[in-house]
Amino acid sequence: MEGRAHEPLSIPAWAWQRDELRAVLRCRDIGGLFRLAQRYGGVSQSRLAVATGLLQGRISEIIKGTRMVTTLEVFERIADGLGMPDEARILLGLAPLHPVGLEHLGPAGRAEVLAVYQSQQDAASDIRASVRQAREVDILAVRGLGIIGLNDSLLRPMVTGGGSPQVVRALLVDPNSDVAQRRAAEIGESFESFASGVSLAVARLRELAEQRTATVEVYLYDMLPTWRVIALDETLFVSAFGHDVEGHTSPMYRISSTAYGGALHRGFRRFIGELQRSARRVV
Numbered sequence: 001m002e003g004r005a006h007e008p009l010s011i012p013a014w015a016w017q018r019d020e021l022r023a024v025l026r027c028r029d030i031g032g033l034f035r036l037a038q039r040y041g042g043v044s045q046s047r048l049a050v051a052t053g054l055l056q057g058r059i060s061e062i063i064k065g066t067r068m069v070t071t072l073e074v075f076e077r078i079a080d081g082l083g084m085p086d087e088a089r090i091l092l093g094l095a096p097l098h099p100v101g102l103e104h105l106g107p108a109g110r111a112e113v114l115a116v117y118q119s120q121q122d123a124a125s126d127i128r129a130s131v132r133q134a135r136e137v138d139i140l141a142v143r144g145l146g147i148i149g150l151n152d153s154l155l156r157p158m159v160t161g162g163g164s165p166q167v168v169r170a171l172l173v174d175p176n177s178d179v180a181q182r183r184a185a186e187i188g189e190s191f192e193s194f195a196s197g198v199s200l201a202v203a204r205l206r207e208l209a210e211q212r213t214a215t216v217e218v219y220l221y222d223m224l225p226t227w228r229v230i231a232l233d234e235t236l237f238v239s240a241f242g243h244d245v246e247g248h249t250s251p252m253y254r255i256s257s258t259a260y261g262g263a264l265h266r267g268f269r270r271f272i273g274e275l276q277r278s279a280r281r282v283v
Contacts, residue, residue, distance in 0.1 A: 051081035
């Protein structure tokens with residue numbers, strides 16, 4: 001029994017995907033996390049103590065809610081002791097142990113997927129470098145405020161500066177559609193606030209069109225958003241929206257066309273083109 005007490009805790013992989021467990025991770029509710037670890041892993045407080053390096057009395061206090069965990073060092077010990085997968089670590093606000101990369105791809109995949117980033121923030125410098133060379137920019141987003149709708153957004157300084165790019169096309173969610181209401185509910189935002197954000201982005205893009213520094217086109221679509229794409233000529237920066245995940249916080253992939261006829265690049269290009277064809281142009 002003594003040897004077993006020092007073995008890593010075994011919490012089923014499926015448990016980390018459960019909504020209730022993901023919720024306590026986002027809130028950094030360690031008492032809730034320990035209770036769910038007991039439920040799904042069948043571990044005792046003493047096993048939790050050994051795995052995390054905390055006193056059993058402290059484990060008991062955390063579970064009861066009379067003691068809080070606030071330091072990064074303790075969060076790290078808990079994550080390590082529970083054998084937390086990288087996705088769960090990120091939800092808890094910790095860095096992944098095994099950042100996503102390209103090692104699992106074959107030659108064709110590595111030729112098409114040029115880079116993988118943890119979020120848009122990590123990709124920002126590469127995106128800005130690419131837009132300076134691009135003639136055309138296509139944006140598929142929900143509101144687009146963080147990409148181009150505000151003065152300090154990702155692409156706006158490059159677009160308003162003249163020169164490249166020459167054409168900017170933005171696909172945004174129709175603020176008057178049912179899917180706008182659904183998306184607002186998914187991210188816990190009021191419909192009024194959500195719709196106002198889209199309308200603000202459209203107004204700012206209309207201003208950009210009137211400045212005539214670039215040809216600007218804005219389209220509104222009414223499909224529940226799944227993909228978020230920044231296309232700079234033939235280079236795509238792609239991320240995904242989740243039920244309660246914003247596109248700029250999810251992992252982002254840099255994808256390029258290749259001699260292999262890359263399926264990802266071709267598929268995203270076709271998807272954007274077809275969505276634009278069926279969308280309503282407002283600018």
